[in-house]
Every structure is written in C-alpha cells, then in structure tokens.
Amino acid sequence: MTVDSFAGKLAVVTGGGSGMGRELVRQLAAQGCSVAACDLNGDAVAATEASAAVPPGVLVTGHACDVSDEAQVARFRDELLAAHGRDSVDLVFSNAGAGGGESFVTSPREAWERTFAIDWWGVYYCARVFLPLLIASGDGVLVNTSSVNGLWASLGPGRPNHAYSTAKFAVRGFSEALIEDLRSNAPGVRVAVVMPGHVGTDIVANSIRAHGLPELEELTDAQLEVLIPREARAKLADAGLLAQDASAEELRQMLVRANADFRDKAPLSAAQAATIILDGVRSGAWRILVGDEAKMLDEQVRANPQAPFNYEDYPEMYGPLIAAAEAAAEP
Numbered sequence: 001m002t003v004d005s006f007a008g009k010l011a012v013v014t015g016g017g018s019g020m021g022r023e024l025v026r027q028l029a030a031q032g033c034s035v036a037a038c039d040l041n042g043d044a045v046a047a048t049e050a051s052a053a054v055p056p057g058v059l060v061t062g063h064a065c066d067v068s069d070e071a072q073v074a075r076f077r078d079e080l081l082a083a084h085g086r087d088s089v090d091l092v093f094s095n096a097g098a099g100g101g102e103s104f105v106t107s108p109r110e111a112w113e114r115t116f117a118i119d120w121w122g123v124y125y126c127a128r129v130f131l132p133l134l135i136a137s138g139d140g141v142l143v144n145t146s147s148v149n150g151l152w153a154s155l156g157p158g159r160p161n162h163a164y165s166t167a168k169f170a171v172r173g174f175s176e177a178l179i180e181d182l183r184s185n186a187p188g189v190r191v192a193v194v195m196p197g198h199v200g201t202d203i204v205a206n207s208i209r210a211h212g213l214p215e216l217e218e219l220t221d222a223q224l225e226v227l228i229p230r231e232a233r234a235k236l237a238d239a240g241l242l243a244q245d246a247s248a249e250e251l252r253q254m255l256v257r258a259n260a261d262f263r264d265k266a267p268l269s270a271a272q273a274a275t276i277i278l279d280g281v282r283s284g285a286w287r288i289l290v291g292d293e294a295k296m297l298d299e300q301v302r303a304n305p306q307a308p309f310n311y312e313d314y315p316e317m318y319g320p321l322i323a324a325a326e327a328a329a330e331p
Contacts, residue, residue: 007032015096017044019201023274036080067122088136101163119167197293200266
C-alpha cells in the first residue's frame with residue numbers, strides 16, 4: 001500500500017518537540033499534510049508548531065503529552081480531533097523516545113522503568129488509542145520508531161544499553177507481528193517499523209529531562225552522582241574522556257559536550273532522517289532503515305547474529321562504515 005501524496009491527510013507525531021519528530025512535522029506540513037504533534041515538553045512542541053511553514057488549508061497543532069501515560073494519550077487524541085475537526089487520522093508516527101536505565105544490574109530501577117515506559121508503552125498506548133481512527137480513515141499507516149538497538153542490544157564493549165534496547169526490540173517485534181494481524185483483521189491499515197542509526201538529535205539532554213532532571217548545566221552534585229556513578233566515572237577516565245579527579249562542573253560540561261557532539265557530529269541530520277522515513281512510508285515499505293549504520297548493522301546481524309557480541313568481529317562489522325566515513329572526510 002503506497003501513499004501517493006500526504007496532501008489533505010492528518011498525521012499524528014509523538015516526540016514532535018525536537019529532532020526527527022520536529023522535522024517530520026515540518027516536512028509533512030510543507031507537503032500539505034495537517035499535523036497534530038505532541039511532546040513531553042510543551043514549550044518545545046509549541047516552538048515546532050510556530051516554526052512549521054504551513055500552506056493554506058493545512059493546520060499544525062502542538063500538544064503537551066507524556067506518551068507513557070495512557071490517559072494523557074487519550075486526552076491528546078480528543079484534543080486533536082476537536083482542533084482539527086476530524087473523526088479519523090491517516091498517519092501515526094510513534095517517534096517519542098528517551099535513553100536511560102543503561103544497566104539492569106546497576107541502574108536505579110526507577111530510571112530503567114521510566115525509559116522502558118516511554119520507549120515501549122508509549123508506542124503500545126498510541127497504537128491502542130489511535131488504531132480505531134486509522135481503521136476509520138480507510139488507508140491508515142502506523143509508523144513505529146525502533147532503533148538499531150532493536151537489532152543490536154548494546155553500544156559496544158563496556159557500554160550496556162539495557163532498558164532502551166529491551167524497549168526497541170519490543171517495538172520491532174510488536175510491529176512485525178502487526179503485519180499479518182492487520183492484513184487479517186484491519187486490511188485498511190498497514191504498519192512500518194523505523195530503524196534509525198546515529199541521527200543528530202538532542203536525545204542526551206531530552207532523556208535527562210524526561211527523567212525529571214533539570215537542564216544539563218543545572219544538575220546538582222547529588223543528581224550527577226546518580227546519573228554518573230563513581231564506577232562509570234572511572235570507566236570514562238580510563239577511556240580518556242574525563243579527568244581522574246573531575247569536579248562536578250567538569251562532569252556537567254562533559255554532558256553538555258556529549259549532547260552537542262551527538263547532535264552535531266552525527267552522520268545524518270534529523271531533517272535527512274525524516275526525509276528517509278517519509279520516502280519509506282510513501283513507497284509502502286514496512287521496514288525503513290535510516291542511515292548507513294543501520295543498513296550495515298542489519299546486514300551483519302542477519303548474516304551472523306553472534307557477531308555483535310564477539311568483539312573480535314568488530315573490524316569486519318565496522319570496517320566498511322569507518323572506511324566510508326574516512327573517505328567522506330577527505331578533501
């Protein structure tokens with residue numbers, strides 16, 4: 001089921017306050033699609049609403065919503081239907097996400113469960129709440145964002161990413177299982193699962209905010225102690241990323257740099273990622289790999305599922321990607 005045009009349709013975008021979500025809103029609106037965007041940060045999604053170039057007849061609305069709370073998702077649905085004067089939606093992009101809960105062993109349980117709630121339950125609740133409206137549209141598309149961490153449950157040696165990976169595997173499995181379920185029971189709706197690699201976003205700062213913490217520069221010493229415990233500081237120091245006797249202020253600045261580097265040094269911008277996602281949806285793809293990293297990991301993991309956990313295989317896995325990056329950097 002392809003999408004000839006987004007014009008005249010109504011799309012829902014979660015996590016629309018920044019990153020890929022914001023760019024999805026902007027690009028959909030520019031193509032004549034009305035959009036209802038939500039975000040945990042109400043000010044951020046209001047800024048998205050204000051920044052979208054809206055052609056005549058197109059409406060973009062911003063809503064505050066924590067997608068890990070089903071009641072808030074239902075309220076978001078009611079608000080957007082009233083604001084847009086519709087009784088159905090055509091597209092739902094479950095894009096909201098957050099990091100945290102890196103270790104099942106050492107991370108605070110609250111951090112693990114908060115991350116899992118946003119990344120998994122947020123997708124589940126949006127599917128539950130919006131599927132009837134997608135069915136009512138007659139040709140709806142549910143687009144769920146997983147991750148390369150839905151293929152590979154780690155960030156490499158000494159870098160577990162447990163809650164996030166667990167949720168992203170769940171999103172991938174849920175979406176793949178929906179393919180036949182929808183064909184059999186709701187043939188007017190299709191599902192697509194998005195697997196981004198490293199995309200330039202503010203996910204580091206946004207994730208900290210999603211856990212109820214202040215801006216990076218305003219973290220207290222006690223909050224830093226929980227966020228980066230002493231054993232983690234020692235590993236960062238051993239890797240040369242932090243001084244052995246780093247002060248609290250140096251830790252804050254390290255987090256600020258990490259967020260900026262993740263956003264600004266990514267191989268793919270949020271705008272480029274959004275374009276790939278929309279092109280995939282338009283083409284009828286059910287599996288949308290975003291970026292060379294995602295394509296490479298997908299290929300390697302399918303060829304040898306044990307490879308990501310055998311660190312001696314890393315040169316084979318990452319060699320082509322590193323070579324391509326070095327070639328692109330040459331003048």
